Amino acid sequence: MSTTRKRIAVIGLGTAGSMAAWRLASRGADVVGYEQFGTSHDRSAHAGESRIFRTAYFEDQDYAPLIRSAKALWRQLEAETGTELLTLTGNLMLGEASAEMANVSESIDKFGVDAVAIPLEEARKRWPQHPYREGDVVVLDREGGYLRPELAVLKAARRAEALGAELRTYTPVEGIEVKADGVWVTAGGHSERYDHAVVTPGPWAGKLFPELAMLIEARKVVSAWFAGREPGAFDPAHFPCFVRATPREFYGLPAMAGNGLKLGLSGAVNRPVPDPDALDRTVPLDEVKAFRALVAESFPGLYPDPIRVSAYMEGYTRDGHGIVGRLGGEERITAVTGLSGHGFKLSPALGEIAADYALTGSSENTLALLNPDRFLATPTITENP
Ligand SMILES: Cc1cc2nc3c(=O)[nH]c(=O)nc-3n(C[C@H](O)[C@H](O)[C@H](O)COP(=O)(O)OP(=O)(O)OC[C@H]3O[C@@H](n4cnc5c(N)ncnc54)[C@H](O)[C@@H]3O)c2cc1C
Incomplete structure (x- = not known):
């Protein structure tokens, strides 16, 4: 019996996107990544030389298992790329x-x-x-x-490429449309079909999805x-x-x-x-x-x-926790965004969760407090956490 590799688009190759591309490519997916700038740049959330990694967490105690799996994946990325990333x-x-x-x-x-x-x-x-x-x-x-951070994003992206991912830099995505036959991603006026899209646009989330503009x-x-x-x-x-x-x-x-x-x-x-x-x-x-x-x-x-x-x-986001999971219940789109100032340390684990959703339809590794559905009742930004 032949098995078909799933064709997955990753939209935004910053922190979460580069990690998702790496985890997806490691797990055998056919990955195409889109990034509006170069691989690792200083225009959004993943620059500035250093990011804190901490395990005794003040945002919520439930993060501990996610941080633990992130740490193991940081060490794995270091081993696979021969680069010290976490000191x-x-x-x-x-x-x-x-x-x-x-x-x-x-x-x-x-x-x-x-x-x-x-x-x-x-x-x-x-x-x-x-x-x-x-x-x-x-x-x-x-x-x-x-x-x-800069080196980590660069190395994750390069590792994804070495594992077979195709990464298209300086290629802004203009639209994402879910149709009966798949998810269609448009960039440079040209549309391509995918089985699933992992959406990781960081602070640009609201530009790609108007419903996220109210949440992020x-x-x-x-x-x-x-x-x-x-x-x-x-x-x-x-x-x-x-x-x-x-x-x-x-x-x-x-x-x-x-x-x-x-x-x-x-x-x-x-x-x-x-x-x-x-x-x-x-x-x-x-x-x-x-x-x-x-x-x-x-x-x-x-x-x-x-x-x-x-x-x-x-x-x-208004509660200070990220948005990780199916967007609007749509099975073929997984979002990892709105990471609210503390997402870098978690990013390899979030990339793994995105790969779980894209390849299996669910994830046992995610946290309830990251579920996008928590905002459906009151979808507006009201305060500065
Ligand atoms: C100054 C600062 C300090 C921080 N300190 C810490 C810390 O100490 N510890 C910690 O854990 N976290 C920290 N954080 C938070 C952490 O860095 C972020 O949560 C994380 O980097 C966000 O990742 P992201 O993937 O959501 O966004 P990004 O890394 O910004 O990635 C989004 C990517 O999507 C691309 N993109 C957007 N739209 C499109 C499109 N239409 N087409 C193609 N590409 C697109 C963007 O160009 C970008 O490359 C800090 C954040 C900042 C800003």
């Missing part, structure tokens, strides 16, 4: 007792995450670079560290880099990645290759981008000054003027 420095979670810190503790208890609470006095000695506040809880996630908001996200006053004090060997949850949320990654400590701000500071094709990548001075004030107040070991600022873009 474990540990990740510090800092903040007063709060719902977020409770999620961190629960993920440790429930899923046996390798993390430990550090007494404040010990934290002050081990990482004097941080300002601690009375009442701070400090948790060291020993499995935390950082990923190299594109936002500009700024990263800023700062030089340390003492040589080496913020290098990975001395300074783990961190997320501070209170009194305001921000995060940081150690200085890589002399580039300076990287900081990012979370929440409403990340301004909406009405049209992702028209992202203004300049960083206004009020935003530069907000970073400067934060560093002046929080990190005496850093010079407060950033040595570099860069703007990127991400798609956010």
Whole structure:
């Protein structure tokens, strides 16, 4: 009996798309990927040198199994490409007792995450670079560290190609139509038929699917880099990645290759981008000054003027969890999008889930909190998580 390989289109070869293409090609699918820019670029969500990988999760404790399978796949991609992508420095979670810190503790208890609470006095000695506040809880996630996003996307895409995928760069998809005989994808005025489409357009989701425009908001996200006053004090060997949850949320990654400590701000500071094709990548001075004030107040070991600022873009849902699964119940379209500022670490596992849906019609690996159907009752963006 002959078996026919499924022909799958992957639309958007950024973070989720490159991983989906790799997982699909690994599993024997006939993959064609479409990307409007080149393989790995700096115009949306997967650039800026580093991304935090953490396993003690404050967004929701249920992420732990997904993070575990993502970690195994990161190691697999490293082995298949001979490239270091994930470096474990540990990740510090800092903040007063709060719902977020409770999620961190629960993920440790429930899923046996390798993390430990550090007494404040010990934290002050081990990482004097941080300002601690009375009442701070400090948790060291020993499995935390950082990923190299540009390289990871590039390597996943190249690995997919080596496994037989055809990747069409500088080829924006203009339309996707489900017909009786399959999913038709149009690019450059030419339409092709597929058995299934995996849709991974990041912040452009609403442009491809008007119904997603109501669920996903594109936002500009700024990263800023700062030089340390003492040589080496913020290098990975001395300074783990961190997320501070209170009194305001921000995060940081150690200085890589002399580039300076990287900081990012979370929440409403990340301004909406009405049209992702028209992202203004300049960083206004009020935003530069907000970073400067934060560093002046929080990190005496850093010079407060950033040595570099860069703007990127991400798609956010209103509950801060991604959209992963069948779109509108349509069996031949799987969406992985709206990853809401924390999707990079999860991306190989999300690529595997997309491959599950495309090849078998369902996935045992997904999480209920990512199900697109949760928004059907109230499909509007109302707040900035
Ligand atoms: C500054 C910043 C810091 C972050 N920090 C972290 C972190 O520390 N840890 C973490 O886990 N996550 C982090 N994130 C989140 C994470 O990077 C994102 O969730 C993830 O990269 C989103 O992946 P994506 O595939 O949805 O989007 P993208 O990676 O942007 O990919 C979408 C791709 O689709 C393409 N595309 C869109 N429309 C079309 C079309 N019509 N035709 C063809 N191609 C198209 C785009 O060009 C793009 O390449 C951060 C995000 C930002 C912006």
